[in-house]
Structures are given as structure tokens and as C-alpha cells.
Amino acid sequence: MKLAILGTVGVPGSYGGFETLAQNLVDHHGATGNSAALAVYCSAKAFPDRPDSYGSARLRYIGLDANGAQSIAYDALSLFDAVRRGDNRLLLLGVSGALVLPLVRLVSRARIVTNIDGIEWKREKWTGLAKAVLRVSEWAAVRFSHVVIADNQAIADYVTATHTRPCAVVAYGGDHALDAAPDPRATADLPENYALALCRIEPENNVAMILEAFVGLETPLVFVGNWDKSAYGRDLKARFADHPNITIHDPVYDPSGLRAIRDRATVYVHGHSAGGTNPSLVEMMHFDIPILAHGCSFNRHTTEEKARYFMSADELAEAVRSLSGQDAAQIGADMGEIARRRYTWDQIGRTYFELLES
Template sequence: MSASANDWSGHTIAIVGTVGVPGRYGGFETLAENLVRKHGEMAGPGSLVVYCSARSYPERNPSFLGARLRYVNLPANGALSVLYDVVCIFSAIFRRHAVILLFGVSGAIALPFVRLFSRVQVVTNVDGIEWKREKWGFLARSLLRFSEFLAVRFSSEIVADNLGIAEHIQHTYGRSCRYIAYGGDHALLSEPQAYCRRALPLHYSLAVCRVEPENNVGMILEAFSLLPGSPLVFVGNWKGSAYGKSLYAEYARFEHIYMLDPVYDPPELRGLRDSAHSYIHGHSAGGTNPSLVEMMHFGIPVLAFDCSFNRYTTDDKAIYFSDEESLRNAIAALAGSNSAQLGRDMLELARARYTWDVVAHAYFELAQSVRSGAVL
């Protein structure tokens, strides 16, 4: 790393923009938790503080694996997420933390003031291109797009977890990004446990995602509905929206399609993944998707929706589909292909690029660089 440990005596890196740690929600929480773990293992620079939503942690432990936890009594998601992030940012400024790692652009409205009144360095992971997601209305989309602009304009350094995101930032704003992907090897840490709430076939294709149109859930279900000899286990929040409920009502009647509610227990999820012979990834938006890089560590073929984000993540070594017909053809072709080699390609790539050792080292090195002014 570019600066000695002594240079960080008394200095702190603040992690802002997540629900908190230990991770209980999603990708940024998993990222924050693994940065905390690796900071201790690697003797990373300075100390860490993680901002947490008090609404999600009633026990409010003061620390986690050596990182201090600071609680803000606001929800980290929903309409008040912007205020939550802004309050966390100003708290970090008030306490004179050296570097803020800001995950997401919700709180970017505060960054012009940070630049005016503080010397803290802000490294922002811009996440996916959030304002392009179909689920947002016009007002939310406009706010997210403006927040993205502010993040790019006023952050000390921008992180993109996918080269497709980096290209978007370069093309739209003329600014280069630091590419740091996402780890997935934590998915192998738990001992597998059999899923016991429903009998499942011995071998199947697996899909895991939020049930949203941009994840092409309907396309995947329709393709498999016409392939009775190809079992599909699909884990998703079917009861969470009218869209999910309608899909469940239409496709749960197919005996070879197993539509399971979300599985949060790591051993149980590991058991489902261990028994899959292929992974179906329908995401069309975002960046490096956590569920995809996690599955790549299981060494099975990946069938991914054909978009730049998924091609970058899998280094053009997966099988790609763009509609129901091409997905059915891909499933049929998989039976006659060298599926073992396809799986080995995914595993090799995952071990080289998507481990938390690689990710954490890159973040800590970047934090040291921005503090020393090396990248400004």
C-alpha cells in the first residue's frame, strides 16, 4: 500500500450508505461487512467506523469485529434514505474522519458542502445506473440522475464495480473511475444444509433474484414452462408486489417449476446452490451483481441475459440469451456442450477477480491514495 500504517495514527475511514453491519439486507451491507473483516485480517489503514440505521439494529452493539458502529435514528431505505445518508456524512465531517467511503449516490446532495467546508476525502461507489431502473417514477429517476452527477462532480474518487458502469461515467461525464468489483467467496463459507420446506429434484437450474421486470423474471419462467424436462428452482420475493403475485399465479402450476420464497439462511442457500447444475441470471441493469459473482464460485455454467454488465462480469465466457427463444435454445445447447469446462471458466474467473481479499485490498489502497492526494 502507498502509505505507512504510522501515517494513519488517529485517523478513521467512515463507511456510509448502508443499513449497517453485520449485514442483514443486501449487496452494500455485505461489502461493508467484508471490508470490516478484511481490515482486521490485513491490518488495514487507520480505524473503521460504520454508520448504521438504528431502526434495523435495536440491540445497537458499539462495535463489530474491531470497527466502531455509529447509529442514526433514521431508516436507511425508502423515502428517508437521502436524509439518512446526509446525516451520516455530516456526522463523519464533524468528527473529522479522514476518508468517507460512500456507497450509493443517495446522499450526494451533501457533497458540494463537503468540498466547501471540509478537507475529508470522499470515495463514492456509484452502484448501478440507478436512474435507469424501470421501478422508479419520473421524480425519483430525476433525483437519482442529479445525485449521480453530484457524486461524480464532487467526490475525490469514483468507484465502479463493473466496467460497463465505468464506461457510462466516462462517456457521460468525462471522468475516469477506479474499477473495484465485488466479492463472492463468502457464499462458500457455510456448510450446506438441505432445503426442507419442499421436495426438490436432484438436479435443476437455479435462479435467485428480486422479482422485478428488469430482472426478466417473466421471460425466464415462460421459457422454462415450455421445457418440462428441465426443472427450474426460482428463489424470489413472489409475495412482495403485484408483479410477483401475478407471476406466481401463472407459473406455480407447472410441476417442474419450483417457486420458492426468499432464502436468507446461508447454509440453506448453500445447499440450494450446491445441487444446481446451471445458474440462470436475468438481470439487465445494475453493475456487477452480487448473486452472479457468488454463483460463479460454485463452478457451474452460467446462462446470463445478454447485456454489457453481465458480459463484463463473466468475461464473455458465459452463455447469453436475450429472449425466451434464445434462452430455450441455450438450455438445449447446454445439454450437448462441455458444461464442465464452462463451469471451470466461471470458477477460475471468480477466484481471480471476485474475492474479498482482492476487493478489500483495492479499497484500502484507494483510501490511502486519496488521503495522500495521490489521485486528486
């Protein structure tokens, strides 16, 4: 049996849910002594040193960007290369390369398992041709994969209703967020206690809503994100950076620094409203602190309706004001229990390899 993981920037992962998933699947493969050969496709542009292996996996490089305009070609070339090499179990993460799956099925008998991620074509950042391509790619992924994976029950329900196709639900692990020892230097300039928000700075993550809610609150907010990546982020940074109880923080990729920042938070604010089960949410659930989440169906499924939810800046502000110590302790305990029951990499890895190898 020869397994290949495709559709990510590569491993070791430095950022992104799929990269974290791929890395933890490789770690699970090695830790369990799985005898199947495993390969991971990587973007040569992201790994200038191009090591031959990571853990128990061989690394193969494609000279294109894994994201953006080149992602379709990147995934397509990865798929055809895996077929050429005789890989007979293919895990495709995302739908960018799914347009070529009909051809792959014609020339190969490989078992194809595809994680379709969120409902990508519905994201606000896609318009016109890009939206149409993503919608067709979703159809192709669902139609021509042997197994379709959604990371959230709400997405699985959508797949069943839209494409009349069964869909396995496999979320993400979050316990790796506790692995690194905290680096106290990361919190040297931060308040002693604060609410934490952490995400890519995009409209669908309701960044402006969160910031506006905390303008009228005494509770400090530390908001970590890639503010300088877009005009949207730069504008928000300029508007809110000087507010006395809001800390606009640059992105943190170092695991030890991120652990320290998370450890000091007393509440986590999660604004994502699209995509499914978000990795940053399940990671924070392992920290046993109360979570205030956007009230979309994805977040409600992830937290089993036991977090507190908001749909506007006013609702978020009221949720912060009304959060008593007793309620905070109970919500935090519920989040930790759910996380340890549903979102550990041991059980996630076991499920993925069962789906690939069956």
C-alpha cells in the same frame, strides 16, 4: 486516519450487495490488522439491539431507514455526522446522499470515495421526480468525490463518456458464498438436479422471461426470490406456482440453507439486465457451474464473454436445450477460474483500502 463507511443498512449484513460489501471490508480491516480507526453507519430501525461494534468497526446509528424515501436524509445525516466526528476518509456506497457532497467539501477536507452502484436513474422502477433526483445525485457524486468507483467496466465507460471523469473499476467478492456449511434441510423438498435462478423479483431482472422459458422445458427450475414483496411478484407466483417443473421458492437469507440450494444446482440462470456487476452472479461463479445470463453488457463484462447469453424466453429455452455435458463442464470451469482470479474479497478489500488511504 479515521475511516467511515456510509450508505448501507449496516453490518452485519443480512441482505443486499452493499451490506455484503461493507461487512467484508470490515472483516478485511480486522484480518489485516489495519491500524486506522473504522466506523460503519447503520440504520437504527434495522438493528433494535444496536450493538456498539462489529469486528474491528465501531457502529453508529441513524434513526431513519437506509432505503426508500428516507435514504437521502439517512445518507446526508451520516455524512455530516462523520465530518463532525473528524473522519477523514469517507466511503459512500450509492448516490442517495451525494446531493450534499458540495457542502461536505466546503466544511471538510476528508477524502471522499463513492461507489455509484449502477446507473440508478435508468432503472425501470424509477419515474418522474425520483428519476430526476437520482440523475442529479449521480452528477453530484461524480463531480464532488475524490475517487469514483464503478463495479463494472461498462459503468466506468458510461461515467467517462457522460461525465468526462476517470472511474476506478472494483467489483465484488463472491467467495464468501462458500464459507457456510450446507444445511441439507433446505433442499429436502427440491428436485435432485435443477436450474437455479435467484434475485429480487423486479421487472429489470427479467423474471417473467425466465419463467416463460421453462414452461416448455423438461429441466426443473427452482426460482428463489421475494415474491410477496410486490404486486408484480405476487402475480407471477400465481401464474407459475402450479407448473410441474417450476418451484417458486421464498427468499432464503440463511447462509447454510442458501449454500445447500446452490450446491445442488446444475446450471444458474441470471436475468439481471441493469445495475452493473451483480453480487449474486459473482457468488454463483464460484460454484463452477455453467451460467446462462441475460446478454447485457454488464453481464458480458463480468463473465468475460464465456457464459451463454439470452435476450428472450425463446433464446433462453434454446440455450438450456442445447447445453451439452461437455459445454456445461467447460463453461463451469471458465466461470470458476474467472471468479477466483477477479472476485475474491481479499483482493477487493485490498483495493478499496488502497483507494481510501492513498
